[in-house]
Amino acid sequence: MTLLLDASEAARGIMASHITIPAKPGAFTIVYPKWIPGEHGPTGPLNDLTQLRISANGRDLAWRRDKIDLYAFHVDVPAGADSITVDFTVLLNAPGDTMATRNLAIVNWNRDLLYQSDINSHQYFVKPSIILPHGWSYGTALPGPRKSGDRMDFDTVALNMFVDSPLDMGRYYKHVLLWQNGNAAQWLDAFADKPQDLEFPAKEVAAYKRMTPQALALYGSRHWNEYHALLTLSDAIGFQGIEHHQSSDNRAPDDFMTNPKQQVAGGDLITHEFSHSWNGKYRRPDDLTTLNFQIPQQTDLLWVYEGMNQYLGDVLKFRTGIGDPKTYPEYLAAVYAELDNEPGRMTTPIIDTTTGAPYFYVARGQYSSLRRTAGDFYSEGHLIWLAADLTIREQTGSRKSLDDFEHLFTQPALTGPITKTYTRAEVEQTLNEVAPYDWHGFFERYVYEVSPHPPYDDIERAGWRLVYNAKPNDFIDADNAEEHSLDYWYSLGVHLTSEGVVHDVRKGSPAWNAGLADGAKIVAVNDQQFDPDALEFAVKSAQHSRSPIALLASVNGWYGTYALNYHGGLRYPHLVRISGRPDTLSKIVAPH
Numbered sequence: 031m032t033l034l035l036d037a038s039e040a041a042r043g044i045m046a047s048h049i050t051i052p053a054k055p056g057a058f059t060i061v062y063p064k065w066i067p068g069e070h071g072p073t074g075p076l077n078d079l080t081q082l083r084i085s086a087n088g089r090d091l092a093w094r095r096d097k098i099d100l101y102a103f104h105v106d107v108p109a110g111a112d113s114i115t116v117d118f119t120v121l122l123n124a125p126g127d128t129m130a131t132r133n134l135a136i137v138n139w140n141r142d143l144l145y146q147s148d149i150n151s152h153q154y155f156v157k158p159s160i161i162l163p164h165g166w167s168y169g170t171a172l173p174g175p176r177k178s179g180d181r182m183d184f185d186t187v188a189l190n191m192f193v194d195s196p197l198d199m200g201r202y203y204k205h206v207l208l209w210q211n212g213n214a215a216q217w218l219d220a221f222a223d224k225p226q227d228l229e230f231p232a233k234e235v236a237a238y239k240r241m242t243p244q245a246l247a248l249y250g251s252r253h254w255n256e257y258h259a260l261l262t263l264s265d266a267i268g269f270q271g272i273e274h275h276q277s278s279d280n281r282a283p284d285d286f287m288t289n290p291k292q293q294v295a296g297g298d299l300i301t302h303e304f305s306h307s308w309n310g311k312y313r314r315p316d317d318l319t320t321l322n323f324q325i326p327q328q329t330d331l332l333w334v335y336e337g338m339n340q341y342l343g344d345v346l347k348f349r350t351g352i353g354d355p356k357t358y359p360e361y362l363a364a365v366y367a368e369l370d371n372e373p374g375r376m377t378t379p380i381i382d383t384t385t386g387a388p389y390f391y392v393a394r395g396q397y398s399s400l401r402r403t404a405g406d407f408y409s410e411g412h413l414i415w416l417a418a419d420l421t422i423r424e425q426t427g428s429r430k431s432l433d434d435f436e437h438l439f440t441q442p443a444l445t446g447p448i449t450k451t452y453t454r455a456e457v458e459q460t461l462n463e464v465a466p467y468d469w470h471g472f473f474e475r476y477v478y479e480v481s482p483h484p485p486y487d488d489i490e491r492a493g494w495r496l497v498y499n500a501k502p503n504d505f506i507d508a509d510n511a512e513e514h515s516l517d518y519w520y521s522l523g524v525h526l527t528s529e530g531v532v533h534d535v536r537k538g539s540p541a542w543n544a545g546l547a548d549g550a551k552i553v554a555v556n557d558q559q560f561d562p563d564a565l566e567f568a569v570k571s572a573q574h575s576r577s578p579i580a581l582l583a584s585v586n587g588w589y590g591t592y593a594l595n596y597h598g599g600l601r602y603p604h605l606v607r608i609s610g611r612p613d614t615l616s617k618i619v620a621p622h
């Protein structure tokens with residue numbers, strides 16, 4: 031098939047797809063991609079496909095949508111035709127899903143594609159082309175680019191590789207060569223809404239240049255030829271990361287590269303997606319690997335695909351210096367405390383959050399700490415794989431680590447972008463080759479069964495202990511600054527916005543016991559009009575008083591008073607050193 035995407039009007043939020051698909055006379059079905067790799071769910075944005083026209087031999091054909099599978103369209107191909115032509119308009123922007131601004135756009139080809147149903151996307155080929163907005167640059171891992179005016183033509187590639195090779199483009203751009211060795215290279219292709227956001231500090235660029243050397247040391251292998259870290263810097267588009275085999279689709283706020291605070295809160299964005307080239311793209315769960323984009327993906331092993339990758343992406347963030355390695359224990363304290371204080375974990379094991387991932391990713395609404403979230407198998411994955419790393423180190427007298435597992439798991443040392451599937455049994459067997467241990471029982475305990483606490487003993491054996499005190503946690507602070515929120519989760523038991531709107535109440539906490547509801551807006555604290563300082567003052571003062579903290583809050587126009595019996599002061603998590611024990615955490619995040 032061929033696909034020409036006219037993206038010349040991307041800045042107004044539309045593109046036009048022009049596709050030719052080989053076909054035989056008779057009944058013929060084309061489909062719109064539904065299960066999107068990297069999004070782990072049936073998220074193909076069907077409502078963005080508009081103005082569909084199908085023709086053959088220059089004459090329009092009547093088409094009908096399937097009554098059951100709304101992603102499928104049926105036509106009758108006339109005698110004498112050997113292909114059909116498909117044209118449609120792609121809408122790029124919807125609330126919470128912005129793909130184009132005045133100055134840049136993200137091309138996820140699955141949005142621009144209709145293809146023959148029931149084909150094997152690994153053995154079905156497409157020749158892609160795009161017409162760029164005049165004067166814009168682009169970045170993509172698609173091979174063989176040839177330019178002719180504003181039009182780019184690329185080599186013919188397998189359909190799965192095509193969908194796996196997004197393209198970013200924009201008026202203001204910066205292409206940074208991060209690493210090169212012979213024909214192999216890693217690029218950072220950045221596109222910004224505002225040109226000043228491309229003035230990257232030299233220190234930042236130097237840290238990002240350490241990504242490939244550190245990843246090669248971690249994995250001992252490479253399965254890409256030319257890797258493009260695509261990056262949009264746009265408040266309108268927001269924060270998102272989607273992994274691909276030889277590229278990643280990274281989306282961050284305007285000042286992501288220029289404001290050091292952004293790197294504290296989100297500096298694992300690109301390292302996480304880059305690490306997926308090995309873990310998720312080269313090695314992929316067997317039941318997550320499908321022949322085409324209509325077949326449901328089974329997501330149960332995301333505790334390896336995403337969970338292990340959350341750990342490794344974070345480790346790379348610190349080993350490269352994108353994050354300060356000295357801050358790792360503080361980060362770990364924030365991750366651990368959040369999961370250890372999540373009531374939903376008392377009923378719902380991690381395996382349910384991965385198996386139900388397509389639903390958890392889009393779940394919205396109140397009391398997410400009772401439901402649990404898709405984020406849980408990422409952050410708890412970090413803790414579980416840290417525990418696995420520490421267990422390997424302990425079992426082998428510090429001679430081996432999870433790095434040795436990665437070397438075995440991602441061998442041979444060099445291939446192109448192919449996929450090797452795995453099962454849980456293979457993961458456990460490979461771990462056993464590195465360090466004999468009851469790995470099956472380990473994952474049963476922390477992944478497959480209800481686990482009242484995330485793994486903790488290993489953190490103590492690594493020389494650190496979790497404490498709570500009044501000193502703010504740097505990472506929680508950075509998140510709060512980014513999200514304009516306040517964190518009283520470990521004291522009163524509420525998350526709230528800096529405007530006082532409650533976003534979740536921890537079951538069993540003083541706020542819960544006082545009857546406070548998710549969604550309430552706190553308007554007064556101890557009779558003072560609410561503001562962040564008034565609330566902080568009230569929590570501090572209550573330490574020296576027996577009176578409850580009195581909140582006045584409104585829900586849907588009704589006011590209520592709430593008496594919070596809490597006298598423990600401000601409370602935030604930290605890790606502190608256990609004297610006399612070696613500090614293994616520092617070793618883990620030191621550059622390799």
Ligand SMILES: [Zn+2]
Binds near residue numbers: 273302306
């Ligand atoms: Zn990921």
